[in-house]
């Protein structure tokens with residue numbers, strides 16, 4: 001089923017059908033098309049440009065289940081004018097959607113291999129659709145491990161879902177925080193350090209990594225130290241965006257446009273730019 | 280048989296050590312258990328023992344007056360606890376508390392230091408492991424301080 005926008009530069013109105021609070025500043029919005037029956041097809045890792053009317057547009061990853069196209073789900077952290085406006089929307093209010101855009105996670109290429117899904121902070125949002133996909137085709141993959149880190153237990157996204165994933169026999173979930181008070185009985189430490197606790201065969205493992213730059217840099221170092229091949233490490237990159245279509249050049253990363261060539265890249269393709277501070 | 284020496288052999292910290300060295304270290308090792316909630320040590324106490332965790336989980340905490348403890352790290356199976364035992368004033372700077380039932384191997388610090396002085400080959404083998412442990416701790420703490428999920 002085609003997505004609503006015939007013209008990729010034209011935002012299509014979607015209505016907020018549910019708003020859930022994840023953390024103090026992060027909300028998950030469920031949207032439904034105002035035009036009627038169309039579902040919203042996308043691949044895990046793709047993003048939309050969300051338009052808060054009268055304020056502006058931001059690239060936001062799709063965080064819902066690709067096999068449930070009847071709803072469109074985004075998880076948004078309020079950091080500035082656009083994201084604050086989006087997080088302030090109430091049930092029934094409308095925002096504009098353009099997309100989906102960008103290169104997805106290589107879920108098909110991962111078949112037959114062990115898969116490490118590694119997320120830091122808000123980075124779990126773009127990876128959640130990949131997790132849904134991997135779990136819905138569980139038999140196609142080897143060991144499946146999620147490693148997720150956040151600042152504190154209060155900053156963890158999808159808390160209930162993490163608990164239910166943890167209850168599965170075929171999915172190992174490692175969650176860690178930088179510091180914890182009170183009742184937290186989980187791990188306190190950092191994501192790169194947890195890689196040593198995951199079970200995988202390095203030569204037959206594909207890693208999907210999303211999080212802030214520092215976390216991804218140290219995670220990549222650790223994955224390489226554990227023997228993963230550079231071409232089997234995938235990262236989701238962030239850049240400021242305008243068009244989302246590879247037209248304006250706003251999101252340039254070396255020779256690439258993150259909106260069109262990414263946001264998901266194999267590490268070997270971007271490593272020169274990934275480690276260069278000036279780009 | 281589950282002896283202190285056998286638990287040393289199976290612990291990653293001592294991987295690669297010769298049987299002779301393991302048996303010397305085994306002399307200052309004992310098996311210890313901690314119930315959930317029990318302290319392994321508290322800030323300011325003498326760092327009399329150094330722990331290798333065999334099973335379970337331990338929280339390293341800083342106690343903040345009026346605000347209670349904050350966990351800054353957890354350590355589990357295969358990890359070593361106590362990176363301050365080799366430095367003056369030989370006191371713990373943190374609290375360490377078992378999160379769940381924890382089995383560990385405790386090594387007497389004074390005997391360990393004595394052994395290192397007597398047998399420099401063993402001392403060097405131990406210091407390499409200790410140095411590695413410090414390097415890992417250093418990396419973890421710098422990343423925590425960088426607030427990398429920000």
Ligand SMILES: Cc1cc2nc3c(=O)[nH]c(=O)nc-3n(C[C@H](O)[C@H](O)[C@H](O)COP(=O)(O)OP(=O)(O)OC[C@H]3O[C@@H](n4cnc5c(N)ncnc54)[C@H](O)[C@@H]3O)c2cc1C
Nearest residue numbers: 058059060061075076077079080081082083125238239263
């Ligand atoms: C491909 C892609 C996918 C993204 N997916 C998501 C998503 O799923 N959920 C989400 O909430 N955001 C996501 N982002 C980031 C989001 O696009 C930006 O946070 C948003 O554009 C900020 O716009 P603003 O007008 O609210 O704030 P701005 O005025 O642009 O920024 C306000 C302040 O926030 C800081 N800031 C900007 N971006 C970020 C950021 N990513 N993290 C922390 N601080 C930031 C700025 O430096 C500035 O200080 C994604 C970005 C890209 C490129």
Ligand code: FES
Nearest residue numbers: 242244248249259
């Ligand atoms: S946002 Fe315009 S080229 Fe990428």
